[in-house]
Amino acid sequence: MRASQFFLATLKEAPQEAELPSHKLMLRAGLIRKLGSGLYTWLPAGMRVLHKVERVIREEMDRAGALEVSMPPVQPAELWQETGRWDLYGPMMLRVKDRAEREYCYAPTAEEVITDIARKELRSYRQLPVNLYQIQTKFRDEIRPRFGVLRAREFSMKDAYSFDADENGMLESYRKMFDAYVRIFTRLGLKFRPVVADTGEIGGSASHEFQVLAESGEDLIAYSDASDYAANVEQAEALAPSTRRPAPARAMSKDPTPGVGTCEGVAKLWSIPLATTLKALLLTANGRVHMLIIRGDHNLNEVKVGKVHGLRGWRWSTDEEILHACNGPAGYLGPVGLDRSRITVVADRTVAAMADFVCGANEKDFHLRGVNWGRDCPEPDLVADIRNVVPGDPSPDGRGLLSIVRGIEVGHVFALGRKYSESMGATYTAEDGTAKPFEMGCYGIGVTRVVGAAIEQNHDERGIIWPDAMAPFTVAVIPMGLHKSEAVRETAIALYEELKGAGVDVLFDDRNERPGVMLADQELIGIPHRLVVGERGLKEGVVEYQHRRDPEATKVQVAQAVAHVRSRLKP
RNA sequence: CGGGGCGUAGCUUAGCCUGGUAGAGCGCUACGUUCGGGACGUAGAGGUCGUGAGUUCGAAUCUCACCGCCCCGACCA
Numbered sequence: 001m002r003a004s005q006f007f008l009a010t011l012k013e014a015p016q017e018a019e020l021p022s023h024k025l026m027l028r029a030g031l032i033r034k035l036g037s038g039l040y041t042w043l044p045a046g047m048r049v050l051h052k053v054e055r056v057i058r059e060e061m062d063r064a065g066a067l068e069v070s071m072p073p074v075q076p077a078e079l080w081q082e083t084g085r086w087d088l089y090g091p092m093m094l095r096v097k098d099r100a101e102r103e104y105c106y107a108p109t110a111e112e113v114i115t116d117i118a119r120k121e122l123r124s125y126r127q128l129p130v131n132l133y134q135i136q137t138k139f140r141d142e143i144r145p146r147f148g149v150l151r152a153r154e155f156s157m158k159d160a161y162s163f164d165a166d167e168n169g170m171l172e173s174y175r176k177m178f179d180a181y182v183r184i185f186t187r188l189g190l191k192f193r194p195v196v197a198d199t200g201e202i203g204g205s206a207s208h209e210f211q212v213l214a215e216s217g218e219d220l221i222a223y224s225d226a227s228d229y230a231a232n233v234e235q236a237e238a239l240a241p242s243t244r245r246p247a248p249a250r251a252m253s254k255d256p257t258p259g260v261g262t263c264e265g266v267a268k269l270w271s272i273p274l275a276t277t278l279k280a281l282l283l284t285a286n287g288r289v290h291m292l293i294i295r296g297d298h299n300l301n302e303v304k305v306g307k308v309h310g311l312r313g314w315r316w317s318t319d320e321e322i323l324h325a326c327n328g329p330a331g332y333l334g335p336v337g338l339d340r341s342r343i344t345v346v347a348d349r350t351v352a353a354m355a356d357f358v359c360g361a362n363e364k365d366f367h368l369r370g371v372n373w374g375r376d377c378p379e380p381d382l383v384a385d386i387r388n389v390v391p392g393d394p395s396p397d398g399r400g401l402l403s404i405v406r407g408i409e410v411g412h413v414f415a416l417g418r419k420y421s422e423s424m425g426a427t428y429t430a431e432d433g434t435a436k437p438f439e440m441g442c443y444g445i446g447v448t449r450v451v452g453a454a455i456e457q458n459h460d461e462r463g464i465i466w467p468d469a470m471a472p473f474t475v476a477v478i479p480m481g482l483h484k485s486e487a488v489r490e491t492a493i494a495l496y497e498e499l500k501g502a503g504v505d506v507l508f509d510d511r512n513e514r515p516g517v518m519l520a521d522q523e524l525i526g527i528p529h530r531l532v533v534g535e536r537g538l539k540e541g542v543v544e545y546q547h548r549r550d551p552e553a554t555k556v557q558v559a560q561a562v563a564h565v566r567s568r569l570k571p
Numbered sequence: 572c573g574g575g576g577c578g579u580a581g582c583u584u585a586g587c588c589u590g591g592u593a594g595a596g597c598g599c600u601a602c603g604u605u606c607g608g609g610a611c612g613u614a615g616a617g618g619u620c621g622u623g624a625g626u627u628c629g630a631a632u633c634u635c636a637c638c639g640c641c642c643c644g645a646c647c648a
Contacts, residue, residue, distance in 0.1 A: 012597060012609070013583050017641055037640070085648095092647070109648065143572085143646050151647095207648095414648075442648085480607050516608035534607055544607095 001473065002496075003509040007044040009033075010521050020216050022455035023148030025464050029525045031451075031472075038145025038153030045525060046451070048472035048505075050156065053450050054135055056187050056469060057158050064180040066131040066160050071113045073137055077103035079112040083423045094139050106139040111420045111442060114161040118438060119426035125165045128428065128438075129173055133160030135447060147216075149452040150408060156447040163438040165430065167417075170439035174206060174415045177443045181210050181411050184445070189467025189570065190410075190454060195221050196231040197412065205415035210445075211407030214456040221407045222389050226400025233404065234303045236389045237396040240349040250356050250370035252336075257367045261331025263296030266358060266367050278351060278359040280333035282322045285314035289325040293335060293359075293380070294348045298387040308346060308384045326362045334359030336368055336377040347380035348387045408453040409446070416440040455526075464526025465548045468570040473507035475499055475565055476527040478518045480534035482510060491543065491558055492533040498562045504569070523548065529565055 009030030017034065018024040026032045031046030042050060058068065074096070080086035086093075086105075094106040107113070114132060122130060138157045145153050162173035178194065185192045190212050197207040209232060211221050220233035231237075260269055263277040277296030282289060283305070290311065294300055305311055319330065325343040326333050335345050336359065351357075358369045373379050393402045421427065421437035430436045451470070458465045468474055477499070479492035496508040507527060509518045522530055532544040532553065543561050544553035547568060556564045 011582060015582065016577085016584095019642080034640095089648095111648085140647085144642095144644090146641085412648080416648095444648085484606075512606095514606060514608085514610065516606095516610085518609095519607085520609050532607080536607070 001505075001507050003507055003511045006507070008521065008525075009043055009045070010524055018148065020147050020150070020456065021459050022150065022216075022452045025455055025459055025524070025526075026148055026452065029464055032149065038142060038151070040149055040152055040154070040448075042448075045472045049451055049466070049470050050447065052470045052472075053188065053447055054158075057135065057184055057445060057447065060180045060184045060187070061133050061158070061160065063183075064131070064176045066133045066162075066177075066180075069114075069117075069132045069134050071107070071110050071117075071134055071136065073107050073139070074104050075107050075110075075113055077105065079116055079424075080105060083112055083420060085112070092140050092142070094141050107136075108138055108140045109442075109444075110134070110136070110159055111161065111416075111440075112424070115420045115424045115426045115438075115440070118161075118163050118421070119424060122163060122428055122438070125428055125430050129162060129164045129169050131160055131162040131173060131177075133158060133443075147452070149448045150456075151218075152448065155449065158445040158447055160443040162441040162443070163421075164441075165428065165436070165439065167439050170415060170417070170441055171206070174413060174441045177413050177441065178208060181413060181443070181445070185210060185212070185411070188450065188454065188469050189458075190450075191457060192410070193221060193223060193230045193407065195223070195407070196229075196235055205417050207412070207414045209409050210411030210413075212410050212450075212453040212457060213405055214408050214453060215406055216456050217406035217408040219407045219409055220388075220404055222393075222402045222404050224395035224397065224400040225403055227395060227397055229395050229397045229399070231396075233388050234301065236402070238349065238385050238387055238389045239394050239396060240383075240385075241353040242394075243353065245353045245373070246355040248355055248370075248372040248375055252368055252370045252372070252376045254361050254366055254368050256365055257332075258365045260365075260367075261329075267296065270358070270369070272358065272369075276354075276356070276358055278334065278354070278357050280335070280360060282317040282325070282330070282333065283311070283314045284317045284321055285311045288344060289317055289321050289342065290314075290344045290346055291326070291333065291335065291338070292346045292348075292386055293351050294387045295350050295354070296358075298348065298350065298390065301386060301388045304384075304386050308382065308386060310344070310382075311346075328360065328362030329364050332360040332364055332366060333362055334368060334371070335373075335380070336371060337362055338377070340378060340381070344382065345378075345380045346382045346384055346386065349383055349385055350387065352380055352383040408449065408456060410450050410453050411443075411445045413443045414441060416442050459526070462520070463524035466526040466528050468528055471505070471528050472525065473505045473527045474529060474569060475504055475506045476522040476530040477506060477508045478515075478522060478530055478532050479509065480515050480532065480536075483512050485535045485538075487538050488533050488535055491538060495531060495533065495543070495558075495561055499565065502562060502566065504566070529568060531561055531565065 011028045014024035014028050030043050032040045035041055096104050135158045139154050142153050164170040192212045194208045194210050197209040222233050222236040223230035257266055263279050267274040274297040278293050279296050281292045355372050356370050361368045389402055391404050395402050418437045427435040427437050455464050477496045479488050481488050499506040528548045530546055537543055542555040545556045546553040
């Protein structure tokens, strides 16, 4: 491609709406433009990136035996009413009516439509397994779209759905998709980790998220330094301490802490470690008030709380409920002196193993120190894992210690089971002649999100640094003085033609711009390889090659230039 | 939806407090000089000051409503 014939839309300054590096750079490099909140137009340079990502996905999906389809993004309400999701999905789903007042939605996902296809077209176990996928625009009316394409409302997603005769087959399909995903993200040149995800109410089945590691990620991932274990922090189990609770060593005392209603404040006031304090959080579930107690330096895991017996559907308690149950105000709460007929005490596993701790006295401006379970107050009613893991916690698989990094979820594989096939009556005829519901799996990749995530992970102060596999152009040929020097022009054109002939995506900057402009654009756009052709070098018979990550250019004989570039390309 | 902020040329913005009819940088067009890291000069195009109402002799500026966008939070197969 000649730059003069292309649509370069680079910007020197980023529009103020952009916060994250990837968002700013996508705007500046002319990959996307915003149309409205969470809505983006993909410009030609962006499309080239998108197409490269899609190509890798298609190749690996096909290799794994999946077959491509295309379903309408506009789907009739009736299908969604069959599974009950028309009402369950809520305001996230964009709903529209046609001229006859029939209701439709703009698809946020496509389980219903694909299950409808399966129930109509797949009749015999002989036809199974089948895995169908599409790359299609989705719409989810996010409460707060942000971070450019990382959390847009309209986005491109690859969604695949597998249909198997039984659970073992389904798990095999799941494994194939898992492997395909590993191949896809590896080929795209991303640093990522598959992590165990919440299986939710479906239960029993497997689920993994594929997380691209990046500082700005919205998800927290815990991983072991000694094994393959990796899980979303929402999900990662905090094991009970291996050591027994020590015997009480000091007497309980009540001391004033005027105006200090936080663990941090008390620890500072008394010059004690934060880890010796307890934090009590009050919440209400099923009409009963519960006091959840975690260590002062830990954070509550709200997902885990919802799974504790009796706490499903919990909410934060009101001030009145707190006062009624504890006789003291928030900020000064603790397990001592409670009327257990009014309140249930749930202690985190770590807390249950502590002795001589500090907690609120259930009285404004007072805390207790030297408190011990059993001696100063009854044992907790319930001990559960209710906190987020922290770095240094033991890995739940028993091997190594956990570290925590941030990630951007770019893929999700899910063993669905019969949830949709049963509610929609999607069955096949089994070997024994009976009708059985399909065992399904679903597998998503956020195609547009992959692009943003790749930039979050690969950029510097000058711009994007694309992995070869998704660069809009792999090589830039930049002539110095194209219209001044015949030698420069001939060499540049020859190199351009040769690279093009070798099947390399090359951008030839024939714009007659000043050198600084051309080089800055190449770096901003993130074209990973460049050849600079200048009179200076040609006098010695060389051109300059430089990878976007190389600190300096290397001189290469003109005749060897293309071979040199190709030797540096990642397959 | 709650809290906060912002809407002035394609982009970044000054002017607003203290009302007097809009200015800069980048970008764009033309010409000239330049030409190995975002050049310089000259000339030029480009603005419903988000929309509407109000106050006023007069509103980008003050008031109100609405719309849009951004940030924090809640929310999120």
